[in-house]
Amino acid sequence: MQSVVDVNAEDGSPSDGKGDKGVRKGRKGHAWTEKEHGDFLAGLNMLGKGNWKGIAMQFVKTRSPSQVASHAQKFFLRLASPDNKKRRASIFDMRCQQSAVIYLNLIYVL
Numbered sequence: 001m002q003s004v005v006d007v008n009a010e011d012g013s014p015s016d017g018k019g020d021k022g023v024r025k026g027r028k029g030h031a032w033t034e035k036e037h038g039d040f041l042a043g044l045n046m047l048g049k050g051n052w053k054g055i056a057m058q059f060v061k062t063r064s065p066s067q068v069a070s071h072a073q074k075f076f077l078r079l080a081s082p083d084n085k086k087r088r089a090s091i092f093d094m095r096c097q098q099s100a101v102i103y104l105n106l107i108y109v110l
Helices: 036-047 052-058 067-081 094-108
Strands: none
Touching: 036 052, 036 067, 052 067
């Protein structure tokens, strides 16, 4: 039995004929800024874990609720990880108390 592979007319890539709806072409997310992460932590303190839509709408207005949920998932995984010595520094290392100070400083500056 022979397999049939179509060639996509636009870019010449092979296709299985089922459509390429899930393929993102050249679009990658950008890293969270310290301000966004600080806003996320402030929202987490105020609204609690799980209210990603509220955090996205009220605190991190530059991100969607699903992006906030994904960020939270990575943040909590990193908090739970006991292997702190073998990894490089990350924005996830900023804790809630630090973010509250940063957030309050930003409010007073603005």
